[in-house]
Amino acid sequence: MASTQGPGRARPHAPWSSAAWRDTAFTASGVPLHFAGWAILGVPWWGLMPVNATPILLLVAATALPVLLLARPATRAHRERAWAMLGLDVPPLPEWPDGPFRSPLRALRTAEMWRELRYHLLVGPLLACGALLVLACWTAGLLLSTVVLYAWALPDGSTLSLGTHAVRTALLCALGVLLLAAAPLLASAVRALDVAAVTTLLAPDRAKELERRVEDLAEKRAEVVDAADLERRRIERDLHDGAQQRLVSLALNLGLARETLTGVPDDAMKVIVEAHEEAKEALTELRTLIRGLHPAVLEDRGLDAALSGVAARVPVPVRLRVEVPERASSTVEAVAYFVVSEALTNVVKHARATSVEVAVLREGATLRVVVGDDGVGGADPARGTGLTGLARRVRSVDGTFRVTSPAGGPTTLTVELPCAL
Amino acid sequence: MRVVIAEDSVLLRAGLIKLLESTGFEVAAAVGEADGLLAAVAEHRPELAVVDVRMPPGYTDEGVRAALVIRREHPEVAVLLLSQYVEERYAADLLSAHTSGVGYLLKDRVADVSAFLDALRRVAAGGTALDPEVVSQLLLRRHNDPLGRLTPREREVLGLMAEGRSNAGIAAALVVSESAVAKHINNIFTKLDLPHAEGDHRRVLAVLRFLDGET
Structure with missing residues (x-):
């Protein structure tokens, strides 16, 4: 669905189109998560208001740690959001190797963690502002474009009544229609920015991902090559233990018949001799074949x-x-x-x-x-x-x-x- | 003549027993792997052991190693190795320690019954039987090149000598007279600076030492 429309590109939609509503819903759905980081960092200061150095440091640490801990779940939530609402599959970041409680500080040394923080604490809040702007656009647009109904109901002489202030009312109404037209465009733009941010900041680094993939493929290919080699050896062993022994035995019996049988009619002996020679040739061919496989x-x-x-x-x-x-x-x-x-x-x-x-x-x-x-x-x-x-x-x-x-x-x-x- | 057979293929083992018993040999024991072979040789003291190179458990060169043990511990027992492929390197292992009473043939050769029995008797009598394929591999390794001084016919004679054949055998194979063969052999020994040796067996030794020498 969304993938065919390219979730990463901004494009104008009619206000009543499903795409407009999808973009709006997508941008709006990010707002609570986008503000969560700063809420955790900021709210405790509201009530506690420390003044000395030590409590300030303690509070910084106490608020920063949950942010670090929650960064990865928040990232997962944003991935899910993109998948559920846009059908956009963002590849997962590599898991922290030491579990969620020992890793956050160690994770600070990884480029992924800093990119995540950049999304959650810098880009995210800006996107949330954009989303709020979209919502404001819709609300104001709806209110203003319907102002004409309200004015129509008003008695003559009041500030917006249709009879006395027709021009003012018409202008406000036009502004409302304009905002309604602009809202989908804005929503589309914010959605595109969010998608761009998610795919660059919350997805694994492309170069690194490729590197890992190359390593993975090289390993797999080596396994396949080894397996083929092993298979060749197995075939060689099978032929050696099976067909080859049988052929030797056959040639031996024919050889015995050729040398020991007496009183056999000439044409029968001729057949035996031919069979014997053919068996020996088959043996030579089989030997060459097997030796070519894996001696x-x-x-x-x-x-x-x-x-x-x-x-x-x-x-x-x-x-x-x-x-x-x-x-x-x-x-x-x-x-x-x-x-x-x-x-x-x-x-x-x-x-x-x-x-x-x-x-x-x-x-x-x-x-x-x-x-x-x-x-x-x-x-x-x-x-x-x-x-x-x-x-x-x-x-x-x-x-x-x-x-x-x-x-x-x-x-x-x-x-x-x-x-x- | 008493023989012990070591061959892991049941079919071929039966074939060998039939072949040997129908041509006047006495098969004292027939086993399927190297340890059994050593035990059978110690028990029966045969004149000859016919040994497959590739046997359990490793399926590589168990037979070669067993042959070396037999030649060391029971020098009176001759050993004929049989293999699906002959490898010059295995032959070198075998020949570096002994050149009498040993043989190394392709399994295919058992199909040529009389030639095979001939080789068996030669080995049992203290001679040598080397597969032509081994000899050509040995010749290949000597590429720089006193061998270059030999005429094609002399190279043929050298090869047959290395296989362990007698003058009469060589003469028969090349369809020439024995005196012609003797002349060729004389030339070969002179050209290769080998000490002239009496008797087939020491002659083979000299030839093989030469072929197996460093290239």
Whole structure:
């Protein structure tokens, strides 16, 4: 409802429109709260009127403390007011960590508390004055615009009677109509000011809020990345314990049949031999697949050990240099492993290279992975799905990814990963 | 020949038992984890232990560690490690302590029944059986490069030697005569400055020491 009309903007409304009444009600509803702060601070002086320094200080302290204590509930009340009457959702301020009784003085050290006090003690009373002005506008407008009825009822000769003072009465009536027209405008303006004050002074600081949000999101993303990594390991374990063992067993039985069965017709033996060969091929494929997911040796012995296994399986000669004196987090290691094994797969598939250099170096808090080949080049991350997947996986841990691959080669892939998430 | 099997997959354990028993081995015990393996070896004193690398409780390299213990405490028991993946680093662990009576093969190799049984017998007899994948990983790590002086054929021969094959085995694999193999081997040892050694076993040792040396 109100959000579509933009509660923070002042705009003219007809006096009989619901918006005019809403604005008036909203501004008026703030008045008691707006004056409450100064009432607490001021009223005791009325009755006590201390003259010496000590009682004055005591009274200051005794009145200031409730104001501090009530600042946060008052803020909540204003938020509720904005939500109930304007549909404006003001985000809540962070809770005091130590509860309401120990915190007020500590809260004085926070920027939030000072902004709240600024609202409750300075801006609020001014807004309340504005609200009173709005109410006065309505009242005076109503009274004056109806003065003509009153004058009509008066006998001739009295100060306002229609017959003798028609011009004066007409002027007053016109003034009343003008005030009635002005009241919604004023109400709208006060409402807009109040909304602006509430959103800037009673809502959390935007920059800080964003900072918190970024931290929160970074944490969540790290969790998601870790979870994905864990999932990969689970799948690897499942395949290893399940399908792979079954396939080995199958291949073993077929191998036994092939070697020990005698007197089998030739065509039956041919089928056995074919099945045996296929089972062995399936095993090799499954092994490559599983090793690409997450090799156990990576966890166990680190990147150097795991990568030498990958490099040895590549049909192109690979020079591998791994200098990682201190191991990176397991998720980052998994990404580095994936980068190298995917990059090598790409080289084999597309590059027509005669040699590949792989270097994995730890430089301070970054892990630098460089894969260079002397192939035909022309690799484009925008097209190849392999490179896209690589870039995505690297970005998931805040790494950077660069490919230089002019047509004709050579191709160099450089990836930098933060060692800890 | 008496054998102890350690393999956590029930299916594969049954398959191995069937394979070994149907080809004249005697399976003294078959267990599912490393502690059970050590106990079984101590109890049965087999000639050979066939050990899965990845076993409970950690599912990482329990088998490698158990193999090292067996080789240390029962030097007369040969150990053949089986694994879904072979890792040069595990092989290095194994070989840095012993190069006789040890083997390290991909599980897939059990499917090639006669070659697998061949490897079993070789290891049980005090020889070596290294998976070709391990050997290629080891070769990769030696990149600067007395290996560069070898001809492609000599590199092939070196790889087969590292797997633990005999001259006859190498000759059969490459389809050449044994004397040609002997000539290649001579060249290799000269080019790599290795001491000439008699017998398959010490020859493997020299080759592996060379491959496992610093790069």
